[in-house]
Amino acid sequence: MNTAAKLGAYTLGLAVxxxxxxxxxxxxxxVVGPAVGPAVGPAEDHAAMTKPAESAGxxxxxxxxxxxxxxxxxxxxxxxxTLTPLTAALKPGEPADFRFTVTGPDGRPVTDYQxxxxxxxxxxxxxxxxxxxxxxxxxxxxxxxxxxxxxxxxAGTYRAFADFAPTGADAxxxxxxxxxxxxxxPRALPKESHTSEVDGYTVTLDGDLAxxxxxxxxxxxxxxxxxxxxxxxxxxxxxxxxxxxxxDLAYLHVHPDGEPGDGTTKPGPEIVFYAEAPSAGDYxxxxxxxxxxxxxxxxxxxxxxxxxxxxxxPSATPTGHGDHSH
Ligand SMILES: [Cu+2]
Numbered sequence: 001m002n003t004a005a006k007l008g009a010y011t012l013g014l015a016v017x018x019x020x021x022x023x024x025x026x027x028x029x030x031v032v033g034p035a036v037g038p039a040v041g042p043a044e045d046h047a048a049m050t051k052p053a054e055s056a057g058x059x060x061x062x063x064x065x066x067x068x069x070x071x072x073x074x075x076x077x078x079x080x081x082t083l084t085p086l087t088a089a090l091k092p093g094e095p096a097d098f099r100f101t102v103t104g105p106d107g108r109p110v111t112d113y114q115x116x117x118x119x120x121x122x123x124x125x126x127x128x129x130x131x132x133x134x135x136x137x138x139x140x141x142x143x144x145x146x147x148x149x150x151x152x153x154x155a156g157t158y159r160a161f162a163d164f165a166p167t168g169a170d171a172x173x174x175x176x177x178x179x180x181x182x183x184x185x186p187r188a189l190p191k192e193s194h195t196s197e198v199d200g201y202t203v204t205l206d207g208d209l210a211x212x213x214x215x216x217x218x219x220x221x222x223x224x225x226x227x228x229x230x231x232x233x234x235x236x237x238x239x240x241x242x243x244x245x246x247x248d249l250a251y252l253h254v255h256p257d258g259e260p261g262d263g264t265t266k267p268g269p270e271i272v273f274y275a276e277a278p279s280a281g282d283y284x285x286x287x288x289x290x291x292x293x294x295x296x297x298x299x300x301x302x303x304x305x306x307x308x309x310x311x312x313x314p315s316a317t318p319t320g321h322g323d324h325s326h
Pocket of ligand 1: 119121122123135136137235
């Protein structure tokens with residue numbers, strides 16, 4: 001798949017993930033290809049999708065509001081696609097060959113997927129208390145069966161997300177619970193923090209999530225006090241950010257503004273994202289970035305409880321949760 005199509009596909013993914021609010025402009029439609037429009041170049045397309053409301057939704061009322069603005073990951077079955085685990089028992093700390101299928105509207109396992117960020121399917125596994133996070137890429141083993149070596153670190157409850165786009169359909173994220181038998185101590189959500197230390201790296205997050213409004217999040221990577229300016233592309237980007245809402249693990253997969261090789265995006269120290277929280281509340285954010293050949297994950301806790309700022313976003317143009325979808 002070429003870059004334009006890939007970005008188009010991912011743009012749709014974002015539209016699905018974020019529901020109506022982010023896509024109040026012309027980019028959200030019920031159909032994959034035609035709604036995005038092949039005439040729109042990848043850079044424009046991506047920029048329009050990820051910029052704040054000033055450019056994305058300003059005054060453009062279209063009738064193509066999605067009816068369903070439910071965030072991704074909350075359902076095991078959506079739009080005819082169903083995530084079906086084939087592996088039942090998981091033991092704490094023991095690697096297992098975890099298998100699953102995604103069945104399509106015809107009831108059969110899906111075998112044709114669009115590539116999004118170098119992969120046909122992204123598999124995210126978090127503990128329900130949002131303490132542990134894994135971003136994995138299962139292998140296809142034939143017949144629509146996916147397989148991944150999975151180790152769940154401790155007893156407890158987990159949520160697994162499959163983030164994919166079937167060929168000819170919208171991107172979507174399905175979620176299922178995974179249970180690991182044994183005693184466990186639920187941990188409280190980590191305190192709000194805009195700084196994360198991982199493996200000698202310090203990552204700071206500038207910005208906040210606000211419900212119903214696109215927010216700029218700038219993540220800055222440093223090591224031993226020095227800015228890192230040679231981040232390596234990982235799955236077609238300098239960073240991958242997953243945000244999960246505490247309480248129900250609503251899944252938001254956001255992507256950087258710009259990509260490696262576009263002529264303007266630098267390989268650090270800053271990675272810029274645009275994200276929109278579907279509601280007030282606490283969110284955990286996990287940033288995957290690659291440096292010196294290794295992928296690391298920085299984690300943050302943010303409160304998406306700031307009221308949407310009425311000043312820069314005209315309140316006369318409600319986006320997503322407003323009047324026209326009901
Ligand atoms: Cu992935």
